[in-house]
Amino acid sequence: xxxxxxxxxxxxxxxxxxxxxxxxxxxxxxxxxxxxxxxxxxxxxxxxxxxxxxxxxxxxxxxxxxxxxxxxxxxxxxxxxxxxxxxxxxxxxxxxxxxxxxxxxxxxxxxxxxxxxxxxxxxxxxxxxxxxxxxxxxxxxxxxxxxxxxxxxxxxxxxxxxxxxxxxxxxxxxxxxxxxxxxxxxxxxxxxxxxxxxxxxxxxxxxxxxxxxxxxxxxxxxxxxxxxxxxxxxxxxxxxxxxxxxxxxxxxxxxxxxxxxxxxxxxxxxxxxxxxxxxxxxxxxxxxxxxxxxxxxxxxxxxxxxxxxxxxxxxxxxxxxxxxxxxxxxxxxxxxxxxxxxxxxxxxxxxxxxxxxxxxxxxxxxxxxxxxxxxxxxxxxxxxxxxxxxxxxxxxxxxxxxxxxxxxxxxxxxxxxxxxxxxxxxxxxxxxxxxxxxxxxxxxxxxxxxxxxxxxxxxxxxxxxxxxxxxxxxxxxxxxxxxxxxxxxxxxx
Amino acid sequence: xxxxxxxxxxxxxxxxxxxxxxxxxxxxxxxxxxxxxxxxxxxxxxxxxxxxxxxxxxxxxxxxxxxxxxxxxxxxxxxxxxxxxxxxxxxxxxxxxxxxxxxxxxxxxxxxxxxxxxxxxxxxxxxxxxxxxxxxxxxxxxxxxxxxxxxxxxxxxxxxxxxxxxxxxxxxxxxxxxxxxxxxxxxxxxxxxxxxxxxxxxxxxxxxxxxxxxxxxxxxxxxxxxxxxxxxxxxxxxxxxxxxxxxxxxxxxxxxxxxxxxxxxxxxxxxxxxxxxxxxxxxxxxxxxxxxxxxxxxxxxxxxxxxxxxxxxxxxxxxxxxxxxxxxxxxxxxxxxxxxxxxxxxxxx
Numbered sequence: 127x128x129x130x131x132x133x134x135x136x137x138x139x140x141x142x143x144x145x146x147x148x149x150x151x152x153x154x155x156x157x158x159x160x161x162x163x164x165x166x167x168x169x170x171x172x173x174x175x176x177x178x179x180x181x182x183x184x185x186x187x188x189x190x191x192x193x194x195x196x197x198x199x200x201x202x203x204x205x206x207x208x209x210x211x212x213x214x215x216x217x218x219x220x221x222x223x224x225x226x227x228x229x230x231x232x233x234x235x236x237x238x239x240x241x242x243x244x245x246x247x248x249x250x251x252x253x254x255x256x257x258x259x260x261x262x263x264x265x266x267x268x269x270x271x272x273x274x275x276x277x278x279x280x281x282x283x284x285x286x287x288x289x290x291x292x293x294x295x296x297x298x299x300x301x302x303x304x305x306x307x308x309x310x311x312x313x314x315x316x317x318x319x320x321x322x323x324x325x326x327x328x329x330x331x332x333x334x335x336x337x338x339x340x341x342x343x344x345x346x347x348x349x350x351x352x353x354x355x356x357x358x359x360x361x362x363x364x365x366x367x368x369x370x371x372x373x374x375x376x377x378x379x380x381x382x383x384x385x386x387x388x389x390x391x392x393x394x395x396x397x398x399x400x401x402x403x404x405x406x407x408x409x410x411x412x413x414x415x416x417x418x419x420x421x422x423x424x425x426x427x428x429x430x431x432x433x434x435x436x437x438x439x440x441x442x443x444x445x446x447x448x449x450x451x452x453x454x455x456x457x458x459x460x461x462x463x464x465x466x467x468x469x470x471x472x473x474x475x476x477x478x479x480x481x482x483x484x485x486x487x488x489x490x491x492x493x494x495x496x497x498x499x500x501x502x503x504x505x506x507x508x509x510x511x512x513x514x515x516x517x518x519x520x521x522x523x524x525x526x527x528x529x530x531x532x533x534x535x536x537x538x539x540x541x542x543x544x545x546x547x548x549x550x551x552x553x554x555x556x557x558x559x560x561x562x563x564x565x566x567x568x569x570x571x572x573x574x575x576x577x578x579x580x581x582x583x584x585x586x587x588x589x590x591x592x593x594x595x596x597x598x599x600x601x602x603x604x605x606x607x608x609x610x611x612x613x614x615x616x617x618x619x
Numbered sequence: 620x621x622x623x624x625x626x627x628x629x630x631x632x633x634x635x636x637x638x639x640x641x642x643x644x645x646x647x648x649x650x651x652x653x654x655x656x657x658x659x660x661x662x663x664x665x666x667x668x669x670x671x672x673x674x675x676x677x678x679x680x681x682x683x684x685x686x687x688x689x690x691x692x693x694x695x696x697x698x699x700x701x702x703x704x705x706x707x708x709x710x711x712x713x714x715x716x717x718x719x720x721x722x723x724x725x726x727x728x729x730x731x732x733x734x735x736x737x738x739x740x741x742x743x744x745x746x747x748x749x750x751x752x753x754x755x756x757x758x759x760x761x762x763x764x765x766x767x768x769x770x771x772x773x774x775x776x777x778x779x780x781x782x783x784x785x786x787x788x789x790x791x792x793x794x795x796x797x798x799x800x801x802x803x804x805x806x807x808x809x810x811x812x813x814x815x816x817x818x819x820x821x822x823x824x825x826x827x828x829x830x831x832x833x834x835x836x837x838x839x840x841x842x843x844x845x846x847x848x849x850x851x852x853x854x855x856x857x858x859x860x861x862x863x864x865x866x867x868x869x870x871x872x873x874x875x876x877x878x879x880x881x882x883x884x885x886x887x888x889x890x891x892x893x894x895x896x897x898x899x900x901x902x903x904x905x906x907x908x909x910x911x912x913x914x915x916x917x918x919x920x921x922x923x924x925x926x927x928x929x930x931x932x933x934x935x936x937x938x939x940x941x942x943x944x945x946x947x948x949x950x951x952x953x954x955x956x957x958x959x960x961x962x963x964x965x966x967x968x
Contacts, residue, residue, distance in 0.1 A: 443824040443825075445824075446824040447824075454819075459819070461822070462816070463819055463820075464815060466815055474808065474809075474825070475823050477805040477808050477809075478805035481805045484804060485802075485804060485805060485808070527823070
C-alpha cells in the first residue's frame with residue numbers, strides 16, 4: 127500500500143534531470159530528500175504531482191505501477207504536494223480555500239456552515255490556532271502552510287510532499303511544523319521532506335536520500351546516522367575547482383558598516399579580480415545585502431566605496447553610475463525582457479550610452495556579437511526572444527548585459543547565478559564569471575545557498591546567518607563539508 | 620537551409636495579419652461596389668483615419684510601455700473647445716489656437732502622468748476618472764457650441780497642401796516621428812523594456828517613470844490637436860458631442876494593430892493598419908448599403924474576429940520562434956526553453 131518511484135528517469139532536452147532513481151515512501155515514515163539545486167529533487171516532486179511525465183521507469187501508487195500521473199490522478203491517489211510557493215487564494219477565507227473546487231453545496235448554494243464545521247475539524251487536526259473564517263491574507267507564512275496541509279488532509283492524502291517547508295518560517299513556526307510532521311507520521315501518512323537543513327533531517331527523518339546530478343548518491347535509514355555523516359554525504363564534490371592564482375589587485379569594493387533592514391552592519395571588501403561568495407540559507411540576508419548595495423533597498427547606514435570613491439546608491443541607476451551592477455536571482459521576472467530579442471537584452475543599458483542622440487545600430491550589433499562570442503552564447507541569434515533560450519544561455523544574456531558596459535562596471539553582484547541552470551551549463555557560467563573577474567579586474571560578489579557553487583567559484587566566502595555576516599573564510603582552507611557545517615551551527619557570538 | 624518558415628514575407632505577415640484582411644476588404648468591396656477607391660471616397664476615409672491616428676500614436680506608445688490613457692476623448696473635446704474660444708476671442712489667431720489647445724491637452728496629460736507614474740496609481744482608473752472630469756470641464760468652459768470660425772483656422776481641417784489634406788499631413792508627420800522615436804532613440808527601446816518588465820527595466824538602470832510621464836503629456840497634447848483639427852473640420856466645437864466615445868475608437872484601432880494591452884509589443888505600422896482597417900470597414904459597410912444598426916453589429920463582429928486572428932497568429936509566431944531556437948540549439952545543449960529548467964520550482968528559494 128505504499129508509494130514510490132522505480133528506476134525513474136526524466137530527460138529534458140539533452141539533460142538527464144533524473145537518472146534511474148528508485149525511492150520508497152512508506153506509510154508512517156518521513157523520507158528526507160537532500161541535494162544541491164539542480165540535483166533532481168524538484169523533478170521527483172514534479173513526477174509525483176503529475177507536472178512532468180517520466181521518460182522511463184514507473185511511479186508506484188498504492189501498490190500499482192504507473193507510467194505517469196496526471197495532476198488529477200495524482201490528487202485522487204492521495205498525493206498532496208506542499209510547494210514553497212503556496213497555492214492559496216489570499217482574498218478568500220481559510221474554509222473557502224480548504225474546499226476550493228470541491229465545495230459542499232445544498233440546493234445549488236455553497237453550504238458554508240457545513241464547510242466551516244468540517245474545516246474546524248481538520249484545522250484542529252493540524253493544531254491551527256486560527257478560525258476557518260479567517261482570511262488567508264491575514265495569516266503568517268506558517269499558518270498558511272498549515273492551511274495547505276489541512277487542505278491535503280481534508281482530501282485524505284496518503285503521501286504528503288513538503289518542499290523546503292521551513293524555508294520561510296520563523297524558528298517557532300518551524301518547531302510547530304516539526305511536531306505536526308511527527309504527528310502525521312504516527313497517523314500513518316507517508317511524508318517526503320525536501321530540505322537543505324541537515325538538522326531537520328536528523329530530527330525528523332526515518333530515511334534520507336541524497337541526490338546529485340539526478341542520481342542517488344547516498345540513501346540510508348537514519349538510525350545511527352549523525353549530522354557529520356550527512357555533511358559528508360551531501361558534500362561529495364563533483365565540480366573540480368580550477369584554482370587560480372590568488373588575486374592581488376587593489377581593493378575595488380568596500381562596504382563599511384552597511385546596514386540593511388534590521389540586520390547588524392556588514393563590513394566587507396573585495397579586490398580586483400576577486401570573487402567573494404556570500405553563503406547562507408534562504409532568508410539569511412545574502413540577497414538583501416546585494417539589493418541594498420545596488421540601491422534596490424534602502425541603506426540604513428554605512429558607506430559603500432568603489433575604487434576609493436564613496437558611491438551614492440539611492441537607486442539602481444545611481445549604483446550603475448558608480449560602477450555597480452546586479453544580476454538578479456529571479457531571472458525571468460527581474461532580469462530578462464523575455465519577449466524582446468536577445469540583442470536588446472544584452473545591449474539595453476548600452477543603447478543610451480552609444481546613442482548621440484540617435485541609436486548606433488552597428489555598434490549595438492557589434493557589442494552583441496562580441497558578447498555572444500565571449501560568452502559562447504548558444505544560439506548566437508540576436509533576433510530570438512530571450513524567453514526561448516535555455517536557462518544557462520539566459521543567464522549569459524544577463525551577464526553580457528553588464529560586460530558590454532565594461533568601461534563602467536567595476537563591481538558585479540550576482541544573486542544565485544545557476545538557479546534553474548542545468549548541471550552541464552553550470553561550469554560554463556562559472557567560467558564566464560571567473561573570466562569576467564580576472565580579465566576585466568572587477569570585483570564580484572556571488573550570493574548562493576549551494577556550497578558546491580561557492581567552492582567552485584569563490585576565492586573567499588562570507589557566511590550569512592539570520593541577516594548577519596558571521597564569518598569570513600579563505601577558500602584555500604574550505605570545502606563543502608566545512609561550509610555546510612558552518613551554516614548548520616548556531617552563531618558562536 | 621532557407622525554409623518558408625524563415626522567409627521575411629511570412630514573418631512580416633504573421634506580425635501584421637490584418638494587412639491581409641485589409642487588402643481582401645479593399646479588393647472585395649471595390650469589386651462589388653466600384654466606388655471604394657475613388658478619390659472622393661478615399662479622401663473622406665483618410666480624413667477620419669487621420670484624426671484617430673493623431674491621438675492613437677502616443678496612446679499606442681503608452682500601451683507598449685504598459686500604461687493606458689482612456690482620457691483621450693475628453694482631451695480631444697478640450698482641444699476643440701479651447702481652440703474655438705481662442706478663435707472667438709480678441710486675439711483670434713489660428714496658430715495661437717492650436718498651441719493653446721495642445722497646451723490644455725498637455726495639462727490633462729500632466730495630471731495623468733503625475734497620478735499614474737509619480738504616485739503610481741492605477742493608470743486605468745486615473746485616466747478613466749480624468750475622462751469624466753475633463754468632459755465636465757469641457758462643458759463648463761463652453762456650455763453653448765462654438766461655431767463659425769475664421770478660414771485660417773478651418774484650413775487646419777479642410778485645407779490641403781499640394782493636394783494633400785492638412786490632417787493627413789499632420790497624421791503622417793506624427794506617425795513618422797513616432798516610428799523614428801521607437802526605432803532610433805534609446806528611449807524608444809526603453810519603452811519596450813518597461814512594457815515587458817518594469818522591474819527588469821528598473822534594475823537595468825532605465826528611467827522607468829520619466830518615459831511614460833513624457834508619453835502621457837504627449838498623449839494629452841496630441842488628443843487636443845486632434846480636437847482642434849476636428850473643430851476646424853466641423854467648423855464647430857460642441858463640447859458635449861466632440862469626441863464622444865473616441866477613447867474606445869482609439870483603443871480598438873490600437874488593439875487591431877496587434878499592440879498587446881499587456882505591453883511590450885507593437886509597432887507604428889500596426890497602428891497605421893488598425894486605423895485604416897477601422898476606417899475602411901465602416902466606409903465599406905456604408906458603400907455596401909448596410910443600414911446603420913447592422914453596420915454596428917457587423918463592425919463589432921469584425922473587430923472581434925480581427926483581434927482573434929491577431930491573437931492566433933501571435934501563437935503561431937511564438938511556436939515558430941520556439942522551433943527556431945530548437946533548430947539552432949546544439950545537439951548536446953538543452954533545446955526546449957521551459958523544459959530545460961528542471962529545478963525551476965525552486966526559483967526564489
